[in-house]
Amino acid sequence: MNNSIIQILLIVLAPVLGGLIYGVERKVKARMQRRIGPPVLQPFYDFLKLMDKRKMMVHSTHAFLGILHFISLWFALAVLIMGGDFILIIFLHLLATALIILAGFSTRSIFSHLGANRSAISILAYEPVLVIIAISAYMLTGSFDVSALYASDVPVLFKMPLAFIALLMILPIKLKKSPFDISEAHQEVVGGVELEYSGIFYEAVYTAKWLDYIFCYLLVFMFAGNNWWLGLLLVALTFIYINALDNSTARVNYKQMLRFSFWVALPMAFLNLLMTMFHLI
Amino acid sequence: MIALIESLFLIPIAVSALLLLLPKTAARFLTILATLVLSAIAIYLFTQATDRPIQFAVSPVVNKIVMIADFSLLLFVIGAGLKQKNILVWVLAILQLLVLGYLTTKMSETQSTQFYVDKLSIFMFILVNVISGVIAVYSLKYIDEEKCSWFRKKYFISMIFWFMAAMNLLAAADNLEYFYLFFELTTLASYLFIRFRKDDESKKNALTALWMNQIGGLAILAAIVYTVLTAQYGNPSFSDLIAKGNSVAIILPFAFLCIAGLVKGAQYPFNKWLIGAMVAPTPVSALLHSSTMVKIAPFIILRISPVIKGTPVATVMIGLTAFVFVAAAIGALAQDTFKKILAHSTIALLALMILMAAVGTPVAVTAALILMLFHGLSKCLLFLNAGVLEHVFHMKQTSDMSKLGEAGPFTALVVAVGFMSLLLPPFGAFVGKWFSIETIGTVASGFKIVAPLVLVCIATGGAVLSLLYFKVLGAMISRTGESDKVKFEHIHPIYESTLIFLLCALLICTLALPWLLPYYFTQVAADTTGLALIPVIQQGTNIYIGSVHLPLIPMLIAFILLPFGIIAGLFVRFKHVDRAKEYMCGEKVEYNFSSFYFSTDKATPYFVAIGILFFVSIVLVAFFM
Numbered sequence A: 001m002n003n004s005i006i007q008i009l010l011i012v013l014a015p016v017l018g019g020l021i022y023g024v025e026r027k028v029k030a031r032m033q034r035r036i037g038p039p040v041l042q043p044f045y046d047f048l049k050l051m052d053k054r055k056m057m058v059h060s061t062h063a064f065l066g067i068l069h070f071i072s073l074w075f076a077l078a079v080l081i082m083g084g085d086f087i088l089i090i091f092l093h094l095l096a097t098a099l100i101i102l103a104g105f106s107t108r109s110i111f112s113h114l115g116a117n118r119s120a121i122s123i124l125a126y127e128p129v130l131v132i133i134a135i136s137a138y139m140l141t142g143s144f145d146v147s148a149l150y151a152s153d154v155p156v157l158f159k160m161p162l163a164f165i166a167l168l169m170i171l172p173i174k175l176k177k178s179p180f181d182i183s184e185a186h187q188e189v190v191g192g193v194e195l196e197y198s199g200i201f202y203e204a205v206y207t208a209k210w211l212d213y214i215f216c217y218l219l220v221f222m223f224a225g226n227n228w229w230l231g232l233l234l235v236a237l238t239f240i241y242i243n244a245l246d247n248s249t250a251r252v253n254y255k256q257m258l259r260f261s262f263w264v265a266l267p268m269a270f271l272n273l274l275m276t277m278f279h280l281i
Numbered sequence B: 001m002i003a004l005i006e007s008l009f010l011i012p013i014a015v016s017a018l019l020l021l022l023p024k025t026a027a028r029f030l031t032i033l034a035t036l037v038l039s040a041i042a043i044y045l046f047t048q049a050t051d052r053p054i055q056f057a058v059s060p061v062v063n064k065i066v067m068i069a070d071f072s073l074l075l076f077v078i079g080a081g082l083k084q085k086n087i088l089v090w091v092l093a094i095l096q097l098l099v100l101g102y103l104t105t106k107m108s109e110t111q112s113t114q115f116y117v118d119k120l121s122i123f124m125f126i127l128v129n130v131i132s133g134v135i136a137v138y139s140l141k142y143i144d145e146e147k148c149s150w151f152r153k154k155y156f157i158s159m160i161f162w163f164m165a166a167m168n169l170l171a172a173a174d175n176l177e178y179f180y181l182f183f184e185l186t187t188l189a190s191y192l193f194i195r196f197r198k199d200d201e202s203k204k205n206a207l208t209a210l211w212m213n214q215i216g217g218l219a220i221l222a223a224i225v226y227t228v229l230t231a232q233y234g235n236p237s238f239s240d241l242i243a244k245g246n247s248v249a250i251i252l253p254f255a256f257l258c259i260a261g262l263v264k265g266a267q268y269p270f271n272k273w274l275i276g277a278m279v280a281p282t283p284v285s286a287l288l289h290s291s292t293m294v295k296i297a298p299f300i301i302l303r304i305s306p307v308i309k310g311t312p313v314a315t316v317m318i319g320l321t322a323f324v325f326v327a328a329a330i331g332a333l334a335q336d337t338f339k340k341i342l343a344h345s346t347i348a349l350l351a352l353m354i355l356m357a358a359v360g361t362p363v364a365v366t367a368a369l370i371l372m373l374f375h376g377l378s379k380c381l382l383f384l385n386a387g388v389l390e391h392v393f394h395m396k397q398t399s400d401m402s403k404l405g406e407a408g409p410f411t412a413l414v415v416a417v418g419f420m421s422l423l424l425p426p427f428g429a430f431v432g433k434w435f436s437i438e439t440i441g442t443v444a445s446g447f448k449i450v451a452p453l454v455l456v457c458i459a460t461g462g463a464v465l466s467l468l469y470f471k472v473l474g475a476m477i478s479r480t481g482e483s484d485k486v487k488f489e490h491i492h493p494i495y496e497s498t499l500i501f502l503l504c505a506l507l508i509c510t511l512a513l514p515w516l517l518p519y520y521f522t523q524v525a526a527d528t529t530g531l532a533l534i535p536v537i538q539q540g541t542n543i544y545i546g547s548v549h550l551p552l553i554p555m556l557i558a559f560i561l562l563p564f565g566i567i568a569g570l571f572v573r574f575k576h577v578d579r580a581k582e583y584m585c586g587e588k589v590e591y592n593f594s595s596f597y598f599s600t601d602k603a604t605p606y607f608v609a610i611g612i613l614f615f616v617s618i619v620l621v622a623f624f625m
Helices: A004-032 A042-052 A060-081 A086-105 A110-141 A146-151 A161-175 A199-222 A228-248 A254-277 B002-021 B024-048 B060-083 B087-106 B119-144 B150-172 B176-197 B200-229 B238-248 B252-264 B272-279 B282-291 B293-308 B312-333 B338-359 B362-391 B398-407 B409-421 B428-446 B450-476 B493-529 B552-571 B601-624
Strands: B054-056 B115-117 B536-539 B542-545 B548-551
Touching: A004 A042, A004 A060, A004 A199, A004 A228, A042 A199, A060 A086, A060 A199, A060 B552, A086 A110, A086 A146, A086 A199, A086 B428, A086 B450, A086 B552, A110 A146, A110 A161, A110 A254, A110 B428, A110 B450, A146 A199, A161 A199, A161 A228, A161 A254, A199 A228, A254 B450, B002 B024, B002 B054, B002 B150, B024 B119, B024 B150, B060 B087, B060 B176, B060 B200, B087 B200, B115 B119, B115 B150, B119 B150, B119 B282, B119 B293, B119 B362, B119 B493, B150 B176, B150 B282, B150 B293, B176 B200, B176 B238, B176 B252, B176 B272, B176 B282, B176 B293, B200 B252, B200 B272, B238 B252, B238 B293, B252 B293, B252 B312, B252 B601, B272 B282, B272 B338, B282 B293, B282 B338, B282 B362, B293 B312, B293 B338, B293 B362, B293 B493, B312 B338, B312 B450, B312 B601, B338 B362, B338 B398, B338 B428, B338 B450, B362 B409, B362 B428, B362 B493, B398 B409, B398 B450, B409 B428, B409 B450, B409 B493, B409 B552, B428 B450, B428 B493, B428 B548, B493 B536, B493 B542, B493 B548, B493 B552, B548 B552
Parallel strands: none
Antiparallel strands: B054 B115, B536 B542, B542 B548
16 A cells, blocks of 8 residues: 555545445345345446436535535545554544534534434544554554554554454444444434435535545555455455445444444453553464 | 743733723723733743743742731631631631641741743743733623623723733742742632622532632642651752652652642542533633633643653543543533533543643643643633623523524634634644544553553543534534525624634644744743653654654645635535425424433532542552552
8 A cells, every 4th residue: 555656546536436336335235135236337327317416405505514525535535545644534534524514513404413413423432442443553563654554564453353343343333334324324314414415515425425435444454454465355354244234234223332332342442452552462 | 031020920910900990991901901011021931931941039028928918818718718608618728727827837938939930831921811811801891791880890800910910920930838829819819700790609609619729729738848848858849849859759749739730620529610610700711710720730730740750640640630531521411501511621621631741751741732722722712702602692501502503603603613623633632632642652551551541531532522512513503594695793893803813823823833843842841841852853744743743734734624614614605506495304393403412410420439539549649659
C-alpha cells in the first residue's frame, strides 16, 4: 500500500470500486437467499437513473450537508489510503458521520431524526473499540501511522488476533448491516437519515455508502501487513462473513447493540491492548 | 516588567472600586476600556516573556495585610455559615482559622519572594484577562436585563473585576500563604456570584460551593503546615517546594495541593458545586465555572507536575481523572438543561486536562495547555450563547429548543460550531484530546496496567461526549423546508460582538496552531516541566513534537470542511429545485420529536463513592510511601 501510484488510483477510483463491491454484495446476498439477484453493475444503473429523476429537496442546507458528507468521507478515506495517523483517521471519519447526523437533524422529519439519533448511538458503540485497536497497533509498530501497518513484514493479524475479532464485531455496526443496522433499519425508520434525500441529492449519500465499504474493508486489509494476498483473502472472508451475518440474523435494538459492544467487543479490544502492551504474543 | 505585572493586580481592583461609584454610561465605558487595557497588558507580557521567570517581593506591610485579609475572610465565612445554619461551612472555616492561627506562631518572618511569574503564569494571565474581559463586556447587557436593583447591577460588574484581580494574583503567587488567600478569594467570589439572585436555590447551592471549596482551602493549609514542619523544605513556597521536592521525597504537601486542585476542578465527588453553580446568572457560569476559575485545577497540577510526575500520587490522580472523564460524560447524558450539560462536559474535559498535567511529560503538558486554551474559548462561547438563549429566546431546556433553527439561525450556528470545536478535527480541543490519547499510548509502559484502563476510559468518554453533543445539537437545528431563506436574527450589538469575537478567536487560534505549537505551547511546557525544550521538527507538511505529529494538510482540509462547510451550509442555495414535504409515512402527525432520553441517575451515587475512594487513596498513598 505504500506505492504512491496505487494509492492515488485507489483514492480516485474509490467510489467506483465501492459501487462494485456493493454490486457483488447484492449478488452474493441474493445467492444466499437462492435468488438470482441483480446484475453486478446494478448500483451504477441505479446511479444513472437517480440522476434523471426530478430534483427535489427539503431545504438547501439539508441537501448541501449530504454533499459535504460525501466529500469529507472521501477525504477521510484518502487519509487512510495514504497511511495517515490512525487516531486522526477515526476522527475524520467521525467528522463525516457528524455531517450526515447534522443533516438528519436539520429537517423536521421524524424518521430522519430517529435515524440521526441512532447513528449517534452507533458511534458510541464502535468508536471506543476502534480507538483501542489504534493504540494496540501503536504498541505493536511504535507508530500511530497506518502506513507502518501496511509496511509491517509480519501480518498484524498474527500479532493481535483479538483486535481483529473485535473489528469483526463492530464492522456490522459501521456498515449498517444486520443485526446492527439500527441506524437505517428500513422497516422501522425507513432508512433513517437517508430518507429525506432524493434524486440527485441522494446520489451523494448513496455513493458515500460505497466509500464506507472501502473504508471498512481497508481496515480489514490493514491487518495483513505487506502481504497483499493475505489481505485480499481476509477481505474476501470478511465480506462473506458480513453478508452471511446480514442474511441470517434479525435486528437487535440499540440497547442490545450497546451492551454487546461494551461487554463483548470492547473487552476483547482491551485484552488485545494488554497483550500487545506486555508483549504476550 | 514588574510594574506591568503589578498593574494586572491593581488595575482590576481599582476598576472594581470605581465601577461602584461611577454612573451607568461612564461605568460601561470604563469596563470596555479596562478589558482592552488588561488584555493588552497580558498579551504584551506574552510577547516579552523570557526563559527566566520573574521573581519579586513586595514590602513586608503586604504580609500583614494578607494575614488580616485571611482572618477577616474566614470570619466572614464563619458568619455566613452560622447565619444560614450550615454546619459544614462554619466548622470547616473554624478548622482553617485554628490552623492559620497555629501557622502564624510558627511562620518565620524572613520571607523570600512572594511572586513568581513564569510562562505558565503569563499563559493564565492571557486566559483570565481576555476571556473574563469578554465576559465582563457581555455582562453589561446581560445584567441590565436581570430583575434587580441598579446598585446590584453595578456590584455584579464590579465583582467580575475583583475576581479577575484574584485570579491574576493567584496565577502569580509563589508564597503558599498568599496562594491560600487568593484561592479563598476565588472561593468567596464563587459564593457571592452563585447567590447573586438570592432565591432559595441560589443560596443553597452557594453554600454547597462554599463548603466544598473550603476543603480545598483546608488542603492548602495542610500542605503549608506539613511544609513548615518538614525542616528540609524551608519556605512554604512553590519555588522552594519544586526545587527541593525531588530530593526531600516527602510528597504529602503535594498530595494536599493536588486535592485542593481537584476540589476546585469539581472532580467527583466534589462535582456538585459546579453543577449547582448553574443557577447563577449565565456570565457567572461562563466566568467561574467553565473558562477561568476551574482552570485553577489544571494550573495547580501543572505547577507541581515536575515533582509529582511518576509518583504513586500522580498514578492515583490519573486513575481518578480518567474515571471522572467517563463518569461526568455519562452524567451529562441524563441532563436536559443546557447549562447543566455544559457544566458536566466541563468537568469531563477538566479531568482530561488534569490527567495530562499529572502525566507531566513535555508532550502531555503541551496537550494540557492546548486543551486549556481551546476549552476556555469554546466553553465561553457556548456559555455566552446559553445566556442569549435564555434572555433573547427564553429557552433553558434543550427539549424546548426545537424552534431555534428558525427563530435564531445565527445562535444555532454558533452553538453548532461551539460544540463541534470541542469534538472534531481540526479544532484545538480535538488536537489536545488526540495528543492526550497518543501521549498516554507512548508513556503506557511506565504505568503498567493503569495505562490501558485509562485509555479505555478516554476512548469511551470521548465517544459518550460526542453522543451528548449530537443529542443537544439535534434538538436545536431542525427547520422546515417551507422557506429556504435564512435570515439571521438581530441580537443586541454587545451580545453579537462578544460572540463574534470569541468565534473569530477560536478560528484564528485553530489556524495559528501550527505556529503556536512550536513557538508557544512547547516553550511553556518546557518552562513548566523544567525539562529541556522538546524539539519541534517540521518535515514536509508534518510537524513532529516528540513522539506525536501533526499533519498539516489533513488538518487544513478538515478546517475547510468543518467550520466553513457548516457556515456555507446556511448560505448555499440550490436553484430550480422542487420542494418536497418531509415523509410522514402517510400519517398526519404533528412534528413532535425530541432526542433520546438517557436515564443515568442511578449510577451517580456509585460515581461519588468511587470518587471518595480515590481521594482517600491519594492521601494514603502519599502518606505511606
